Structures are given as structure tokens and as C-alpha cells.
Amino acid sequence: MDPRKPVPAASPSAPQVPLGTFVYRFVLDALRNGELKPGERVREQDIAERLGVSRTPVREALGRLVEKRLLEPVGGRGLVVRSLSATEIVDLYVMREIIEGAAARLAAQHASAPELAAMEDLLARFAAHPQDDERELARLNRLFHDAIHRAARNPYLDSASSELHDAIALLGSTTFAVPGRAREATGEHAAILQAIAARDADRAEQAARAHIRDAFRARLGLIGGA
Secondary structure: OOOOOOOOOOOOOOOOOOHHHHHHHHHHHHHHOOOOOOOOEEOHHHHHHHHOOOHHHHHHHHHHHHHOOOEEEEOOOEEEEOOOOHHHHHHHHHHHHHHHHHHHHHHHHHOOHHHHHHHHHHHHHHHHOOOOOHHHHHHHHHHHHHHHHHHHOOHHHHHHHHHHHHHHHHHOOOHHHOOOHHHHHHHHHHHHHHHHHOOOHHHHHHHHHHHHHHHHHHHHHHHHHO
8 A cells, every 4th residue: 555645535525534544444445446456464563654544544444354354464564455365266156156146136226217227327337437447346336336235225234244345355257357257247237237127037147147157267266366
């Protein structure tokens, strides 16, 4: 993480949160958007300087991230972003398949017309975006899946999904680095959305599960080529 990179100013109308929580969210966002990668060292002083805060809230935030097993201490190097084992990656995709399938099923039952329109817009943006811009494709992909989860209207699913997204941040490179994967994902997203729009819960769940299985195969290709 580059301590010289500017941090966007908070909105004057934004609710105030404790500094430790602010720092925690900042580092978590850096993990989720790929700015911090597995194995990368996380320096307390760098974060404090970048955010203009003391080291105390940074220490508190990093402690929470260690408890969540997103960071880990390494002898003589302080804290680093944790790397997932092969077994953990398999377990993660098993849960992704279950959760994304459930979200698509519930979205088929509950999605409103504006929510369907938002998904269609995100699908179109994803399909039209240059396939070599992996980071933006990953962001649009997250937005598409987030839209499905919102339409599912289930807070327990939201909680499980949030935990899963934190672990996904530890995977490192996006599967959109695999040639042709973005094009495949476009078709998979379209199949999910078509089933949701048709109110076909069974087909929506099956399409979402198939999408995650295909993403897992792409992930295995990345691991094998590493």
C-alpha cells in the first residue's frame, strides 16, 4: 500500500465513526479492491501517515483484521496479508456456490422491476468493458452479484456473504486474468439474470451455481499457471 496515495475526503454529511473503525474499513477496502495482495507486508506507520491518524487506532484495526484471519504475523516482518491454502480455496468456492445459488433463488422470488433494471445495466456495462481491464471487470462483477444479493432481501444471507467476500480478497489475482474468462462470465451472468427475470427460482439457482463452478475452474487455471 502506497502511503503517498491520497485518501478521498469524507463527506461532511457522513456519520462519524470511531477512528479504529474508520481505519479498519479503509484496510478492508484495500484488501477487497486488490490494493493489498496476499503475502504483502502491512505497515502500521504507513497506514497512520496515509490517513493522518495516530498509530493507536491503526493498531486496533490491524488487530481486528488478524482476528478475522485476513492478516497474520510473520516472524521479523510484522503483519502480512494472509495467503489461502489449496484446501481453503476449495472450501471457499464450495461456500460461494451455495451462497450465490441461494441469492439467485431468492432474487427470482423478490426482485423488483428497478432492481432487475439495475442488474441489466450492470450486465451491459460488464459486457461492453475492455477485457484487458481486469480490475474494473472484477469491480463490475462484484456490483452485479451485490445487486442480486440486495434483491434477495435476506439479512442472514447478507451477513454470510460479507464474511465470504472478505475471504475472497485473499485469493489475489482475479479470474478475469484468464483469457476469455470475461466473455464466458458475460454469458453466465446473462443466464442468471434471465432466470431471475422469469421468476424461475430453480433455474436461477442452477445458473448461479454453474457460474461459480466455472469461476473455480478458472481459478484452478490461475493456480496451476502460477
